[in-house]
Amino acid sequence: MSSLSEIITSSLQKYNDRPAIWVDDCVYTYGDLSYYINQIRNVLHQQLTSPALKGERICIWAYRSIDAYVGILSGVLSGMPYVPLNPRFPDERNLSIINRVRPKAIIVDKNCEDAASKILPTIKFPLLVFFPSYTQKPKWCSLIKQHQFFSQEELISYPLASISNLEVGSVVNTDSSDMLYILFTSGSTGEPKGVVVSHGNVFSYVNGINTISDCHYDDRYLQHIDLTFDLSAHDMYCSWCSGASLYVTPHNLILFPNRFISEYKINKCMLVPSTAGVIQGHNLLFPNSMPSLKYTFFCGEPLTGSVVNGWQKSAPSSIIYNVYGPTEATIAFTYYKCTGDSVDRCLPIGKPLINQQVIITSSSETAADEIGEILLGGSQVALGYWENEKMTDEKFYSHSGKRWYKTGDLGKLDPNSQDIIFLGRSDRQIKVRGFRVELGEIESVIRKIAKTYFVAVLGDSDSEYENVLGGEGYLNVVALVANSQESKENIIEECKKILPDYMVPSQVIFLKEFPRNSNDKIDYKEITKIYYKNKNSSSISAHNNVI
Amino acid sequence: MSLIEQLNSIFCNVFKNPNLQISPETSANDIDGWDSLTHFKLILAVENNFNVSFNTRELMELKNVGCLIQLIETKITQ
Numbered sequence: 091m092s093s094l095s096e097i098i099t100s101s102l103q104k105y106n107d108r109p110a111i112w113v114d115d116c117v118y119t120y121g122d123l124s125y126y127i128n129q130i131r132n133v134l135h136q137q138l139t140s141p142a143l144k145g146e147r148i149c150i151w152a153y154r155s156i157d158a159y160v161g162i163l164s165g166v167l168s169g170m171p172y173v174p175l176n177p178r179f180p181d182e183r184n185l186s187i188i189n190r191v192r193p194k195a196i197i198v199d200k201n202c203e204d205a206a207s208k209i210l211p212t213i214k215f216p217l218l219v220f221f222p223s224y225t226q227k228p229k230w231c232s233l234i235k236q237h238q239f240f241s242q243e244e245l246i247s248y249p250l251a252s253i254s255n256l257e258v259g260s261v262v263n264t265d266s267s268d269m270l271y272i273l274f275t276s277g278s279t280g281e282p283k284g285v286v287v288s289h290g291n292v293f294s295y296v297n298g299i300n301t302i303s304d305c306h307y308d309d310r311y312l313q314h315i316d317l318t319f320d321l322s323a324h325d326m327y328c329s330w331c332s333g334a335s336l337y338v339t340p341h342n343l344i345l346f347p348n349r350f351i352s353e354y355k356i357n358k359c360m361l362v363p364s365t366a367g368v369i370q371g372h373n374l375l376f377p378n379s380m381p382s383l384k385y386t387f388f389c390g391e392p393l394t395g396s397v398v399n400g401w402q403k404s405a406p407s408s409i410i411y412n413v414y415g416p417t418e419a420t421i422a423f424t425y426y427k428c429t430g431d432s433v434d435r436c437l438p439i440g441k442p443l444i445n446q447q448v449i450i451t452s453s454s455e456t457a458a459d460e461i462g463e464i465l466l467g468g469s470q471v472a473l474g475y476w477e478n479e480k481m482t483d484e485k486f487y488s489h490s491g492k493r494w495y496k497t498g499d500l501g502k503l504d505p506n507s508q509d510i511i512f513l514g515r516s517d518r519q520i521k522v523r524g525f526r527v528e529l530g531e532i533e534s535v536i537r538k539i540a541k542t543y544f545v546a547v548l549g550d551s552d553s554e555y556e557n558v559l560g561g562e563g564y565l566n567v568v569a570l571v572a573n574s575q576e577s578k579e580n581i582i583e584e585c586k587k588i589l590p591d592y593m594v595p596s597q598v599i600f601l602k603e604f605p606r607n608s609n610d611k612i613d614y615k616e617i618t619k620i621y622y623k624n625k626n627s628s629s630i631s632a633h634n635n636v637i
Numbered sequence: 638m639s640l641i642e643q644l645n646s647i648f649c650n651v652f653k654n655p656n657l658q659i660s661p662e663t664s665a666n667d668i669d670g671w672d673s674l675t676h677f678k679l680i681l682a683v684e685n686n687f688n689v690s691f692n693t694r695e696l697m698e699l700k701n702v703g704c705l706i707q708l709i710e711t712k713i714t715q
Binding site: 115340342343344345346349350353354368372374565591 | 672673674676677680681692693694696697699
């Protein structure tokens with residue numbers, strides 16, 4: 091089989107009676123999935139007329155529910171790229187994504203209906219709105235004339251199209267370069283940017299992961315990470331391509347993955363290191379408490395030896411990989427096999443997955459351990475940024491028959507092992523609880539709210555977790571502001587309306603004056619020094635520069 | 638001290654807000670800063686304080702403070 095949709099379709103047929111998804115305490119078989127997917131595809135194909143629907147976007151406004159996965163698979167098998175939204179995002183951010191991708195269809199579940207009821211009336215272009223879990227559509231739908239709404243009843247009773255078009259096994263022909271999903275990540279200019287990933291990108295990724303881990307239909311994958319973060323695609327596609335099952339962590343168990351893994355006998359998981367770090371910080375990684383776990387993938391942040399050692403004791407049968415890769419290179423691009431006696435430092439990110447290539451810009455034969463920018467090349471490199479040709483051209487290029495992405499990450503090669511060592515960012519991007527955050531985006535938002543240029547945002551963590559988080563991993567952000575008449579409380583409240591929760595500053599600190607460098611620009615190094623020096627000496631407010 | 642008073646004191650500590658007043662109807666939507674990290678700290682503090690342990694199914698079913706009180710009462714009497 092040569093395409094992602096063909097493999098998934100094969101799983102839907104072959105594993106018809108086997109469990110595909112555990113979510114909200116219910117198990118859905120691959121047969122159940124096929125039934126629900128076909129209901130939506132039946133409407134999509136008739137309303138949008140195949141093959142005109144190919145390339146049209148479908149938004150997923152559903153959170154940790156069966157509707158989310160049915161919506162995603164309906165898109166995948168119809169050649170429609172899906173765009174996840176997130177109820178943890180403010181309405182304004184979800185609306186901005188919808189307006190930018192102009193979808194033809196949208197899936198809404200009970201966790202997101204409230205926000206949808208406010209936002210859908212403001213969208214002028216017509217949408218097909220699906221409520222797959224609603225027996226009847228919500229009453230507010232009748233007030234909106236520009237969209238068509240479909241409840242479960244209406245999906246079931248919708249006239250069937252020519253069955254040949256919808257049989258499980260018939261998918262819209264997809265090329266490897268067709269868009270699979272668009273994920274919006276933090277953008278330094280203040281606007282999130284949409285990374286467009288293709289069917290071929292994920293197909294290559296799954297092949298790469300298969301070469302370093304055994305995949306079997308008996309596997310139970312933990313689906314722990316939100317759909318708006320591309321690590322979630324690892325669990326979905328590795329699982330669906332092998333006929334395995336996906337176990338979706340309930341939202342109020344996000345920091346209890348160890349208990350969930352243990353009780354539901356999960357054997358494969360992808361986590362961000364800070365999740366394990368927080369659990370470890372509370373001494374909750376008990377010996378052999380996750381005996382079922384066979385593979386753990388840590389990604390999204392620097393991984394410390396201390397976290398690996400703690401996790402390995404708790405999951406003694408697990409192989410632990412430190413994997414690395416930006417959304418632009420599809421989930422993860424390099425891997426490093428960790429050992430349970432890792433030294434307590436940030437671990438290497440290893441070597442590229444099969445058929446992918448990494449270059450460190452300044453490396454040469456004479457200076458093998460020179461620091462440079464990490465460049466990623468191969469079939470996992472994404473198509474580019476949604477409707478942003480300029481930025482796509484800046485960050486992506488073709489060379490030697492391969493597509494390349496300039497990560498902006500710094501690294502060097504270990505001259506002995508040839509493993510790549512990650513050394514941080516060349517710009518002001520950080521990771522907060524694994525989420526990629528451009529500090530410039532938050533600053534841009536606060537500058538508008540606080541009506542001042544003098545804003546600096548920094549990564550921050552509770553001191554109790556500092557020893558288990560890697561050098562670039564943070565739990566919160568803090569904002570330092572000068573020359574503003576706005577109150578701290580108002581700045582935070584306004585940020586909540588615009589930014590996802592992990593980008594809202596946990597505190598705002600007013601400075602009397604802002605340190606500037608010799609070019610009269612904001613001196614971030616000095617501000618960072620002021621913050622940390624005073625944070626560690628009991629109170630930031632002790633500093634004479636703080637109002 | 639009643640169970641809800643003990644819980645109130647735990648909430649005040651976890652959310653670093655000495656003026657916090659909870660009721661059985663209080664849920665995550667009512668308290669500023671109730672995110673995954675504070676939820677985690679809250680559950681651990683409750684488990685430690687009452688010397689109980691919750692499984693994932695019990696944690697999944699917690700919708701508000703009232704559910705938490707019921708769960709603690711059930712655990713204590715077991």
